[in-house]
Amino acid sequence: MNEKELIRQALEARKRAYTPYSNFQVGAALFSADGRVFTGCNIESASYTPSNCAERTAFFKAVSEGVYDFTAIAIVGGPKDAKELEICAPCGVCRQVMMEFCDPKTFRILLGISPEEYQEYTLEQLLPLGFGPGNLGKERKTND
Ligand code: THU
Numbered sequence: 001m002n003e004k005e006l007i008r009q010a011l012e013a014r015k016r017a018y019t020p021y022s023n024f025q026v027g028a029a030l031f032s033a034d035g036r037v038f039t040g041c042n043i044e045s046a047s048y049t050p051s052n053c054a055e056r057t058a059f060f061k062a063v064s065e066g067v068y069d070f071t072a073i074a075i076v077g078g079p080k081d082a083k084e085l086e087i088c089a090p091c092g093v094c095r096q097v098m099m100e101f102c103d104p105k106t107f108r109i110l111l112g113i114s115p116e117e118y119q120e121y122t123l124e125q126l127l128p129l130g131f132g133p134g135n136l137g138k139e140r141k142t143n144d
Contacts, residue, residue, distance in 0.1 A: 001031050001035065001037065003072075003074070003110055003115075003118065003120075004115040004116070005115075006029045006031055006037065006072060006073075006074040006110060007029070007074045007076060007110060007112035007114070007115045007118060008115050009029035009037055009039055009074070010027040010028050010029040010039070010054075010074040010075060010076045010112060011027055011076050011112070011115075012027065012039070013027035013028060013029060013039035013040060013041050013054065013058075014026060014027025014041060014054070014076055014077065015027070015041075016041045017041040017042050017043075017054065017080075018041065018042070018043045018044055019042060019044050019080065020044060021044045021046070021048070021051075022044060023079055023080040023081075024042075024077065024078070024079055024080070025041070025042065025077065025078065025079070025080050026041065026042045026053065026054035026055075026075065026076070026077035026088055027039065027040070027041050027054055027075070027076050027077070028040045028041075028053075028054040028055045028057070028058040028073055028074065028075050028076075029058065029073065029074045030055075030058040030059060030062055030070055030072075030073045031070065031071050031072045031073070031074075032062060032067045032069060032070050032071070033069035033070065033071055033143070034067070034069070034143070036062075036067065038058045038059075038061045038062040038065075038067070039058055039061075040053075040054045040055060040056070040057030040058030040059070040060075040061060041054050041057060042054045042057070043057060053090070053091055053093070053094050054075065054077070055073060055075060055090050055094040055097070055098070056093070056094055056097050058073065059094075059097050059098070059101060063101065066143075067143065068101060068140075068141045068142050068143050069142050069143050069144075070101060070102050070107060071106070071107065071108065072107065072108040072109070072110060073098070073107075073108075073109055073110065074110040074112055074118070075088055075089075075090060075109065075110070075111055075112065076088060076111075076112045076113070084113065085112070085113050085114070086113065087111045087113060087119060088111060089111060089126065090109065090126065095123070095126055095127040095130070096127070096130070096131075098123050098127070099123065099127055099130040099131070099132040100132065100133065100140075101140065101141070102123055102140075103123075103140070104122065104123040104124035104127060104130055104132070105122060105123075105124050106122065107122060107123040108120060108121075108122060109121045109122070109123060109126060
């Protein structure tokens, strides 16, 4: 799985975003260490707070299927009718969920505008001094 293909899958997932309230549509494609891709889109709710970001949709799909090891996520987002996408950085809550399941030094976050144009960060760059399982004396759960 290369970066371009992961961004393409995030773009496909974005088409399924359910966003009647914000009209801001996000897609994510999460790459697991065993070579699988879990996609996600944002899903909104009329009562607002139950809304879920694309990134967490992807993580929760994977974890609910017993997959815990991840190497990268591609994220794309922008207003529904935008001619061009913009860089869409994950919200703080999603960064925290990444911290639960990913090594901040190695987990790669690809922020795509298109398969050809993206920025890349580690989780540590986007969540410096992150609080995670280690702070509570726990090992991060893995598939080992
Ligand atoms: N959203 C995501 O899905 N991921 C992000 O990285 C940023 C925000 C969603 C939440 C909400 O449905 C909409 O975008 C506007 O905030």
